[in-house]
Amino acid sequence: MESLRESHIHHRVGRSLIFFPLPFQGHINPMLQLANILYSRGFSIIIIHIHFNSPNPQNYPHFTFYSIPDGLEHDVSTADIIYFVKLLNIECVEPFRDGLSRLLLDFKEEPISCIITDAVWHFTQVVADSIKLPRIVLRTSDISSFHVFAAFPLLREKGYFRAKDSKLEESIIEIPPLKVKDLPDVKTQDPEDLHRYVAKLMDESKASSGLIWNSFEELEQDSLTRLCQHFPIPIFTLGPFHKYLPASSSSLLTQDQSCISWLDAQAPNSVLYVSFGSLAAITKNEFLEIAWGLASSNQPFLWVVRPGLVQSSGCLEPLPNGFLEMVGERGYIVKWAPQQEVLAHPATGGFWTHNGWNSTLEGICEGVPMICQPSFGDQKVIARYVSDVWKIGIHLDYTLGRGKIERTIKRLMAEAEGQRIRETIMSLQEKAKLCVRQGGSSYRSLASLVDYILSFKT
Ligand code: UDX
Secondary structure, three states: OOOOOHHHOOOOOOOEEEEEOOOOHHHHHHHHHHHHHHHHOOOEEEEEEOOOOOOOHHHOOOOEEEEOOOOOOOOOOOOOHHHHHHHHHHHOHHHHHHHHHHHHHHOOOOOEEEEEEEOOOOOHHHHHHHOOOOEEEEEOOOHHHHHHHHOHHHHHHOOHHHOOHHHOOOEOOOOOOOEHHHOOOOOOOOHHHHHHHHHHHHHHHHOOOEEEEOOOOOOOHHHHHHHHHHOOOOEEEOOOHHHOOOOOOOOOOOOOOHHHHHHHOOOOOOEEEEEOOOOOOEOHHHHHHHHHHHHHHOOOEEEEOOOOOEOOOOOOOOOOOOHHHHHHHHEEEEOOOOHHHHHHOOOEEEEEEOOOHHHHHHHHHOOOOEEEOOOOOHHHHHHHHHHHHOOOEEEOOOOOOHHHHHHHHHHHHHOHHHHHHHHHHHHHHHHHHHHOOOOOHHHHHHHHHHHHHHOOOO
């Protein structure tokens, strides 16, 4: 790991910031990146975390880590993510309040300016208010899908959530270019919980002192304009976070570096990188269709088969008989990859992704055209933007047959359509590069965030 060098650090400002990341990979990464960025701007950083999926302090020797109990039973499953998040937002209230009060007493010489918490930790607004500490919210996803969540009450009233299968292809006229099948559903034991959770997330974000996004103006201009109209609080678009500084690893799983040597031996732009992030799960049948689609595409591929990727298989799913023989040296499989390095590698020419926001942004930053296979929640909205608005990927449209997969891989990796998509994403990549440089939109937004935080009374 390359760590932060002194040259990356501005003069110290004598203030501390408390971060409280949501303990999932796609949320930990951007929050710790943001903490690094603000550390480099002179703030001291305290990370409050719970035991579940706790970050590794050794990768951040310049931060102070403060552990609080989460009150969870040991065997609580994360399979029902909405239920899990609901539990966390109940069980963590008291430990968080106690921890925060103690920190406020201890950090006298470097006063605490504010807390920065994940939007999903909605309970933290009430706690922050009760001790009169400003709370700034980090929303780790995109702005466009946030609008869709904000529109849940309207979409519900219009009956979209009850739409019959025959209507799934229809457009949602209130939110172009979304189709009914792109609605960000998340399976949970009580569907009402999803609506309650979304309402809470919206209300407490609106009640906060500001909203930070890991996105950039040039990418989401229209959505940003709309957000400023509906959320009359300070809004900061600082993304892409991971492009400011050298990476510090916040990976919860060990990244298998051997795939980089394998990539070194492949031709430029020839490899399809396949990964569905840290949470998405597929059925056994889908797994087999993906395997055979990859095999018959004749394209080199690097596939992340994470433990738990296949529903109800705790460990690795066995590959189908004959698959490895058919693929030979053309395919490489790992349990977890150093994704940013893989995407930046010259051999990587395509990214078959679930369109989690971090993966999507990382793909844009490296100019890698995508195949979109969203699984749940925001991913469905992001995938529609990737294919229909930014035109930087091909949507699989929720069907996973091997024939369709083979055809889509060929379209992206070997045909003129793929080349056009590559050119479009490369021009977006250029914008992503420029916005974090001096004078760029995100760079300026970061400067105003720093000024804003320094304006808080301590
Ligand atoms: C979750 C949600 O699924 C997503 O929709 C939401 O936007 C954020 O939270 P996740 O599914 O994990 O995230 O996807 P994503 O947002 O793409 O984050 C995954 C992170 O893990 C990325 O930063 C990626 O670089 C990293 N990763 C992924 C690895 O380091 N190695 C891998 O093999 C795969």
